[in-house]
Amino acid sequence: MSAISSVWNQTCELPVSVLHQGMLSALEMYGPGCQLSWSDDRIAIGGNFSYSLPEDHFDNQPLWNNDRSACLVADIRLDNRSDLARELGLTHPEELADSAFLMAAWLRWGPSCLDHIVGAFAFAVWTPGRQELFAARDHAGERPLFYCRNQNFFALASMPKGLLALPGVSGGFQESYIAAWLAALPPDGAGSFFEGIDRLPPGHFLRVTPESFERKQYWHPASAKPTRYKRDKEYAEALVEILDSATAARLRSTTPVGSFLSAGLDSSSVTASAALTLAAQGKRLVAFTSVPRPEFNGRVQPCYLPNEGAGAAEVARLHPNVEHVLVDSRGYDLLGTMKAWTDAMDEPFPNIVNALWMTAIPDQARQRGIGVLLEGVVGNNTISWYSWTILSQFLLRGRWLKLARTTHGLHRRGALSLRTAARAATRNLLPMWLTRQLVPAKHVEDLYRCLANPEWMRRYHLEDRIFDFIYDQPSNPLHDQSRLFEMYDLGPIRAAAHAVTQVEMRDPTADKRLFEFCFSIPQDQYVVGGYSRSLVRRAMKGRLPDSVLYRNTRGLQGADWHLILNEAISEMRSELLLTGKSPTARQALDLSAMQTLFDNWPQSGFETERVFMRWHYWLTRALSMGYFLRSHEAAFAPSSAGNDAPVAAPLV
Numbered sequence: 001m002s003a004i005s006s007v008w009n010q011t012c013e014l015p016v017s018v019l020h021q022g023m024l025s026a027l028e029m030y031g032p033g034c035q036l037s038w039s040d041d042r043i044a045i046g047g048n049f050s051y052s053l054p055e056d057h058f059d060n061q062p063l064w065n066n067d068r069s070a071c072l073v074a075d076i077r078l079d080n081r082s083d084l085a086r087e088l089g090l091t092h093p094e095e096l097a098d099s100a101f102l103m104a105a106w107l108r109w110g111p112s113c114l115d116h117i118v119g120a121f122a123f124a125v126w127t128p129g130r131q132e133l134f135a136a137r138d139h140a141g142e143r144p145l146f147y148c149r150n151q152n153f154f155a156l157a158s159m160p161k162g163l164l165a166l167p168g169v170s171g172g173f174q175e176s177y178i179a180a181w182l183a184a185l186p187p188d189g190a191g192s193f194f195e196g197i198d199r200l201p202p203g204h205f206l207r208v209t210p211e212s213f214e215r216k217q218y219w220h221p222a223s224a225k226p227t228r229y230k231r232d233k234e235y236a237e238a239l240v241e242i243l244d245s246a247t248a249a250r251l252r253s254t255t256p257v258g259s260f261l262s263a264g265l266d267s268s269s270v271t272a273s274a275a276l277t278l279a280a281q282g283k284r285l286v287a288f289t290s291v292p293r294p295e296f297n298g299r300v301q302p303c304y305l306p307n308e309g310a311g312a313a314e315v316a317r318l319h320p321n322v323e324h325v326l327v328d329s330r331g332y333d334l335l336g337t338m339k340a341w342t343d344a345m346d347e348p349f350p351n352i353v354n355a356l357w358m359t360a361i362p363d364q365a366r367q368r369g370i371g372v373l374l375e376g377v378v379g380n381n382t383i384s385w386y387s388w389t390i391l392s393q394f395l396l397r398g399r400w401l402k403l404a405r406t407t408h409g410l411h412r413r414g415a416l417s418l419r420t421a422a423r424a425a426t427r428n429l430l431p432m433w434l435t436r437q438l439v440p441a442k443h444v445e446d447l448y449r450c451l452a453n454p455e456w457m458r459r460y461h462l463e464d465r466i467f468d469f470i471y472d473q474p475s476n477p478l479h480d481q482s483r484l485f486e487m488y489d490l491g492p493i494r495a496a497a498h499a500v501t502q503v504e505m506r507d508p509t510a511d512k513r514l515f516e517f518c519f520s521i522p523q524d525q526y527v528v529g530g531y532s533r534s535l536v537r538r539a540m541k542g543r544l545p546d547s548v549l550y551r552n553t554r555g556l557q558g559a560d561w562h563l564i565l566n567e568a569i570s571e572m573r574s575e576l577l578l579t580g581k582s583p584t585a586r587q588a589l590d591l592s593a594m595q596t597l598f599d600n601w602p603q604s605g606f607e608t609e610r611v612f613m614r615w616h617y618w619l620t621r622a623l624s625m626g627y628f629l630r631s632h633e634a635a636f637a638p639s640s641a642g643n644d645a646p647v648a649a650p651l652v
Helices: 016-026 054-058 081-088 098-115 160-164 175-182 232-249 266-280 309-317 334-345 352-367 377-381 389-396 400-412 418-429 432-438 441-447 454-459 462-471 477-487 491-501 512-520 523-530 534-539 561-567 569-580 583-588 591-599 609-636
Strands: 003-009 034-039 043-049 071-078 119-127 132-137 146-150 153-157 204-208 213-217 257-260 285-290 322-327 372-374 504-506
Touching (some): 003 016, 016 034, 016 043, 043 119, 054 098, 071 098, 081 098, 098 119, 098 132, 146 160, 153 160, 175 462, 175 609, 232 266, 232 523, 257 266, 266 285, 266 309, 266 372, 266 377, 309 322, 334 352, 334 561, 334 569, 334 609, 352 491, 352 561, 352 609, 377 477, 389 418, 400 523, 477 512, 477 523, 561 569, 569 583, 569 591, 569 609, 583 609
Parallel strands (some): 257 285, 285 322, 372 504
Antiparallel strands (some): 034 043, 119 132, 132 204, 146 153
């Protein structure tokens, strides 16, 4: 992965080359290989580049075309090089970097090249003749891109850190964005944690000229043309074909490729696909599974699988070329790891316990010379998608026999209770005021335990928004699937993973072609035969053991969270004290409630939802936010008193 950046200063108060050098220095961790740039008296463009693809040694960015009518920088991995080479008539494509493919596509199609390229990318093109800067992000948001602008100034960078290096770009935090994050709500719009810095969402482009600014969505998976086959079997076969193609494309690397492997359906499907592809080439695959510490007692809620080691081992045994490695979190510092990820993400890390195994596994991989790890994080939105909203759709469309058969099959296989099925089928028939009356008060109380300042809870109506987010479901499953796609932007965490671990994460389940296929098929394909996530279960028959294919319990990474927190409790208490000294954190967080949780530290019941949510989920989330706020506070609001007393950063 790399990091791109550009600054366009039409007032010329400072040399743009000087401004841009500050951006390049700030972004060095995301592309430690080399810094390359071009500038004139108004605009600078370039990037920090690191190389992981075989063709990268041909790269020579910033890339100008022959008549110097366009200059391009890109953080890119193309996954359809062969198709593009044919379409563009490229000679000796094996000697061209992905950026050269992109430049050829841009010269042929202009912005419409986005309809032809597949892969992970964020790029910018400067056209001097039109005084236009065009930038775009890939369809699924595998690469990040942020920007800031005013009347005479525009800058973009892969991560906010590059923009924060510019003088006067941000004077504080976005209060509403912080409030939504503390409540685990998807933020509205395309903002960021920083005032004046916006995020370019996945599947969007922007176009800037001295007179205009345009930001537009060019792709959404729900816009895919419907896919229809005569037999259920054909949908499963098509999924296998697309997944194998997506996985094979992501095996292109200068170093060996490994994989994350859980006992669930997503990463195990990716691992199986990679193993089969590599076996045909006479190559091996190392697969890594996160497991609890040895002293963990194995107690979790019945719906969860606390230790995925045995199930993952069954997957590995089906594929002789897979070496299976178990990894736990012993020896890793919880708060130190949290700080490293938060600093690299330019935002608080949402689940700090998971940061441990997300660091430990790449560390193990790197020791084996592995530079790329395959994962299946987005699979919940593509290959293993399911939504109980389908039951409501069956009811509303009068498909009552289908509703009865599907519900019976799901219940018989332990996927859901009849009571849950009834609630799911009738949920959209009930007004929200009645739903509020029917939900148990104890459950509602746990939902509202987010540790935002009570004043913020009222100001931003967080209680109502949390409830509506959970219980006010879309009216049909495709809308539900679209909501999940729009909810998450994994670009920053992917960039941070490479910066922190020096290992690149690639996700075949995030492939554009998989998104379009999984959004275009009939939604009842996901419950064929009365199975939840039926499509991937049918597609992976013979590739995964039946014990994995038909398990309804879900893996719980970090199931030993209480052991980890108990080990770090002294440091966590110290972190709370430091957070309490931050004026900005005092405005954002309910520090009194956080202290109460520390004072009433649980000694048992770690497997219960109440303890899990309050101490593992909400408390660690608030600690992460506290560190994020105080770590940026001094830069935004330096003390005017001439001493070390902190001053609150502006909250807008």
